[in-house]
Amino acid sequence: MxxxxxxxxxxxxxxxxxxxxxxxxxxxxxxxxxxxxxxxxxxxxxxxxxxxxxxxxxxxxxxxxxxxxxKDILEVREQLEQGLQGEFANVKEMLITYARTYYHLLVERKEILMICIVEADNHPEVVKLFSSLPMTAVEVLGNKLTEFQEQGHLPKSDPCTAALMFISTFFYAFMAKYRVGLDVPIIDDEEQLYEHASEILLQGIRRV
Amino acid sequence: MxxxxxxxxxxxxxxxxxxxxxxxxxxxxxxxxxxxxxxxxxxxxxxxxxxxxxxxxxxxxxxxxxxxxxKDILEVREQLEQGLQGEFANVKEMLITYARTYYHLLVERKEILMICIVEADNHPEVVKLFSSLPMTAVEVLGNKLTEFQEQGHLPKSDPCTAALMFISTFFYAFMAKYRVGLDVPIIDDEEQLYEHASEILLQGIRRV
DNA sequence: GGAAAATGAAAGCAATTGCTTGCATGGCTT
DNA sequence: AAGCCATGCAAGCAATTGCTTTCATTTTCC
Known part of the structure; x- marks a missing residue:
C-alpha cells in the first residue's frame, strides 16, 4: 500500500x-x-x-x-536565488544569466501573472501574493550587485535603481509580448536583449 | 444665439x-x-x-x-514629442525631462490605462488603442537619442534597447505603485528616480 | 463479478445584470 | 403660466451565472 x-x-x-x-x-x-x-x-x-x-x-x-x-507563485524567490548560485566569469555573465532566469520565470507563469494583474483589486489574497513578486526580483539582484561591489568587481554605488532598471526592462518586454501581443524584433530576440541590456547597465550609452 | x-x-x-x-x-x-x-x-x-x-x-x-x-489615450504621441520640443543643456537634462513627461502622462491616465491592461483581451478596440502606446514612447525617445548621436553629443550605437530600458523603468514603477499598491521609497521619490535612471543609462554602473 | 469511485446528462434555482417602460417631479426658458 | 428637459422611482424582463440535485452510466479495484 x-x-x-x-x-x-x-x-x-x-x-x-x-x-x-x-x-x-x-x-x-x-x-x-x-x-x-x-x-x-x-x-x-x-x-x-x-x-x-x-x-x-x-x-x-x-x-x-x-x-x-x-499557489504557483510562491516559490519565486528561491528560484531566483538558485539561478545565481554558481560562479560567474564576470559581472556581465551574471547579469545575462539573471535576466534569462527572470524572464523564463515570467513566461512560465504567464497565465497566473495575468490573472494577478487583472484581479489585483478583486481578491485580497492575490494582491498580497503578487505584490511580493516585483520587488523580490529587484531585491535579489540588488543583493548580488552589492556582493560584487564588496568583492571589488564593481565600484560602490546604490544598486537599487540599477536593479530596478534591469528588472523593469524584462517585465516590460514580457507585458508587451504576452499581454499586449506586440511583435517587435527587439523584444522577440530574447538573448540579444539580455546581452544589450547588460551591456548598457554596465557601461551606459556614453561608452559603447 | x-x-x-x-x-x-x-x-x-x-x-x-x-x-x-x-x-x-x-x-x-x-x-x-x-x-x-x-x-x-x-x-x-x-x-x-x-x-x-x-x-x-x-x-x-x-x-x-x-x-x-x-478616447483619452489618443493624443499620447503628440504630447510626448511636445515634451521634447525645447533645447536642452545636455543629454541628461533631456532624459530627465522625458522621464518626467512620460511618468506624468501615465499617472494622469492611470485609470484608463488600468482598464486597458485589464480588458485587453475582451475588447478588440482596447487592444488596438493600447498596443500603440508602449512602443510609441520607446520610439520617440529612440529618435531623440539618434538625433543627439548625429549631433555628436553621443557615440553612435543602437538606441533601441537604451530607450526600452529607460521607458520600462518608469512603466514598472508606475505599475508597482498604482496597480499593485507598492509603497517603496525608491519608487516614491520620483525626481530622484528620474535622475538616477538617467545617470545609469548614460554612464552605466561601472563608472559612478 | 461486484462494489466503489468518477463522470455525464438534464433540470432547475436564486441571484445578478444589462436594459426597458411608464409615470411623476422639479427646475429652466420664454 | 406653460412647456420642455433632465432626472427620480418602481417594476420588470430576459439572459447569464454559480451552484445543487437526481439519476444513469462507465471505469477501476479487489
Whole structure:
C-alpha cells in the first residue's frame, strides 16, 4: 500500500490528463484572458471537455479554483536565488544569466501573472501574493550587485535603481509580448536583449 | 444665439458637475478597479449618485461608456514629442525631462490605462488603442537619442534597447505603485528616480 | 463479478445584470 | 403660466451565472 490509487485514467474516458488538471488548466487559461468573472464555470467546463457539474465535484466553489492556481507563485524567490548560485566569469555573465532566469520565470507563469494583474483589486489574497513578486526580483539582484561591489568587481554605488532598471526592462518586454501581443524584433530576440541590456547597465550609452 | 444652453446646473439637483461627467468618472474608477464586467451599471449609478436609468439615457449601452473613456489615450504621441520640443543643456537634462513627461502622462491616465491592461483581451478596440502606446514612447525617445548621436553629443550605437530600458523603468514603477499598491521609497521619490535612471543609462554602473 | 469511485446528462434555482417602460417631479426658458 | 428637459422611482424582463440535485452510466479495484 505504498502507493494508493494514484495514476489511473480519468473516470470513464480514455484520456491521459487527469480531470482535475484539465479543469485547472482551462481555468488558468480563461481567467488569464477574460478575468475571473469572464471565466464562467460553463466556459471552463467546455474548454476542459468536462461536464460543468464535475467542476463542482472537484472544487467546492469557483474561488477555490483561483486559490489553487495562485499557489504557483510562491516559490519565486528561491528560484531566483538558485539561478545565481554558481560562479560567474564576470559581472556581465551574471547579469545575462539573471535576466534569462527572470524572464523564463515570467513566461512560465504567464497565465497566473495575468490573472494577478487583472484581479489585483478583486481578491485580497492575490494582491498580497503578487505584490511580493516585483520587488523580490529587484531585491535579489540588488543583493548580488552589492556582493560584487564588496568583492571589488564593481565600484560602490546604490544598486537599487540599477536593479530596478534591469528588472523593469524584462517585465516590460514580457507585458508587451504576452499581454499586449506586440511583435517587435527587439523584444522577440530574447538573448540579444539580455546581452544589450547588460551591456548598457554596465557601461551606459556614453561608452559603447 | 452664439451660445446655446451650455452651462446649466444639472437637472433638478443643486450640484456643479454635470451628470454625464459624474457617470463617466464613476465608470472610469470602477472599471479600472474591477474590470469592465465588475463595474456593473448599478454600481456605477450608485457611485455617481445617479439613478441607474439615467445612465442609459446618456449612453445607449454600457460599451458606449467604455468607448467614450478610451478616447483619452489618443493624443499620447503628440504630447510626448511636445515634451521634447525645447533645447536642452545636455543629454541628461533631456532624459530627465522625458522621464518626467512620460511618468506624468501615465499617472494622469492611470485609470484608463488600468482598464486597458485589464480588458485587453475582451475588447478588440482596447487592444488596438493600447498596443500603440508602449512602443510609441520607446520610439520617440529612440529618435531623440539618434538625433543627439548625429549631433555628436553621443557615440553612435543602437538606441533601441537604451530607450526600452529607460521607458520600462518608469512603466514598472508606475505599475508597482498604482496597480499593485507598492509603497517603496525608491519608487516614491520620483525626481530622484528620474535622475538616477538617467545617470545609469548614460554612464552605466561601472563608472559612478 | 461486484462494489466503489468518477463522470455525464438534464433540470432547475436564486441571484445578478444589462436594459426597458411608464409615470411623476422639479427646475429652466420664454 | 406653460412647456420642455433632465432626472427620480418602481417594476420588470430576459439572459447569464454559480451552484445543487437526481439519476444513469462507465471505469477501476479487489
Amino acid at each position: 505504498d502507493q494508493p490509487h494514484i495514476e489511473y485514467v480519468s473516470g470513464g474516458r480514455g484520456e491521459e490528463q487527469e480531470t482535475r488538471e484539465r479543469i485547472l488548466s482551462a481555468a488558468r487559461q480563461l481567467m488569464a484572458q477574460k478575468g475571473y468573472k469572464g471565466a464562467t464555470t460553463r466556459k471552463i467546463s467546455e474548454l476542459a471537455g468536462v461536464n460543468e457539474v464535475t467542476i463542482f465535484r472537484h472544487f467546492k466553489t469557483k474561488v477555490a479554483i483561483l486559490e489553487e492556481l495562485l | 452664439d451660445q446655446p444652453h451650455i452651462e446649466y446646473v444639472s437637472g433638478g439637483r443643486g450640484e456643479e458637475q454635470e451628470t454625464r461627467e459624474r457617470i463617466l468618472s464613476a465608470a472610469r474608477q470602477l472599471m479600472a478597479q474591477k474590470g469592465y464586467k465588475g463595474a456593473t451599471t448599478r454600481k456605477i449609478s450608485e457611485l455617481a449618485g445617479v439613478n441607474e436609468v439615467t445612465i442609459f439615457r446618456h449612453f445607449k449601452t454600457k460599451v458606449a461608456i467604455l468607448e467614450e473613456l478610451l
